[in-house]
Amino acid sequence: MRCGICNYTPLELTTTTMEEWDGDELIVIEEVPVEKCPQCGEEYFKPEVLEELEALIERRRQLPQLQPEAILQVPVFKFALAV
Ligand SMILES: [Zn+2]
Structure with a gap:
């Protein structure tokens, strides 16, 4: 496969971390x-x-045994207050 950009x-076969709002x-x-482009990312x-990502997000509500690896606390800011 060739980079479309x-x-x-x-392209390089690797793994990444996804964030999805549910x-x-x-x-x-x-x-x-x-698959990641080593040149432009x-x-x-x-x-x-x-x-599978979509299925995982949906399934996690139906499968109580599907437990998260970790629970993160994340800082939340309002943009206007940061400047
Ligand atoms: Zn590229």
Whole structure:
């Protein structure tokens, strides 16, 4: 596969961390497989990976045994107050 942004090839098979909002809850999913362009950094996800990500976010409500690896506390700011 070739990078759609800068045309570089080959892309690098690696993993990344995804953040997805589920309503007002932020979900972090680690070790998501991705093809990454070593030149410009663009990431390409296979459709089945994106489907599994969606399924994981939905399933976690139905499967109480699906426990998170960790719970993070994150700082939240209002933009206007930061300047
Ligand atoms: Zn690229």
